[in-house]
Amino acid sequence: MGLGTSMKETTLHYYRDPLVETLSEDEDVNLRGIVIVGSPDKNEDKYLSAERVGASLECMRVDGAVFSCNGLGNNHVDYAHSMEAAETRGIPVVALSLCPAADFVVQNKYMDGVICYYKALNEGRQAGDETTVLAQNTVTETDARKALAMLKLKMRKKEKEG
């Protein structure tokens, strides 16, 4: 697959990204930074870059992370693996996705934090179907709030469990 225009985050989206603004404004968390990672073409590179995401988060000693990915298909290989790379290092992850965890092309046991933000489920469409309407299926402020709320729950749970 790849990335259709309805899933596309434009330069304007990056300029006023609801995920960045929501996490910046929240009074329970410090947004320490944004890790940008390209989704590479080759499978071995996918595992390498995903592993480096996990290692970067470990070095930053963060309490949790919200992941976001605006495509689907083979880039879910690295997406799923980066979730695993963070969770196995003890970092709770919530991951925004165009399709539910069950529809990822690969599976692992660290995908309980996947939230589907696909918008156009009417007219018999399935999550992830391309609608060819620019930015119809992109992350909104409501999606960002949901993700942060779920991350807070996951972080609290981890704290309780020690």
Added chain:
Amino acid sequence: MDTGSRLTVRAYHVDHISYGQENEVTVDGTMTIHKETARELGGKEPLIRDIQIRIIRPDEHRQHTNTVMDVIPLSTKVFGRVGEGITHTLTGVYVILTGIDESGRQVCNFGASDGILEDKISWGQAGTPLKSDTLISFDVVLKEHTWADRSGPEAIHRACDRFCQIFREQMKRFSGYKCTEKHVFQETYKPGRKDVVIVKEVSGQGAVYDTRMFGVEPGGFEGGHSVIDMGCMPVIVTPNEFRDGVMHAMD
């Protein structure tokens, strides 16, 4: 309490746009577009066959569009680098970059948004204009079969960036007192809060599936690097760098 960088963004609202003999934007919100600039910009790019620059007003959305490659805010650094200092930005007007290959292939990864403009944009999202905004359409025709190599789409983005830079240079000289909005972003890290990060996985697999970072200007192309050329390795940026336009979409 730790503090990080401080970013001030001054916005200038544009409410009068017309065609003219110059590309000009003034501090009091008047803009003129010189259509002939398209020929000059196209002449610098061997892979580009044609460029059309047009104004699209809010009541002109029932018209055909090629696939939207990007929506770009006109922003420029006045003081400091992207992520700190002072930025000037325009509101009420956005550049809409569209493209087609001479063979008829829309310049996109898949799921082209060509069609009637009104129906092909989800208006008012973070990444799209409001229906009431004025659009400057920068529509490019690439030479046949050049859309699928990175050099083709890069030529389109570079030409559009040169067009944006004409206005950015003028915006640098705007008086700070005359802005219509001012936003100050002071990064703070307070004790007792959970430390979190955002991980954004972006396109990095080739032509029309690419992302650029670290342009000289906010949301700019020039001076930037493709995440493909950076090996798709994770790069950490501050919230202020991100919101000041460290990214340029190339997918």
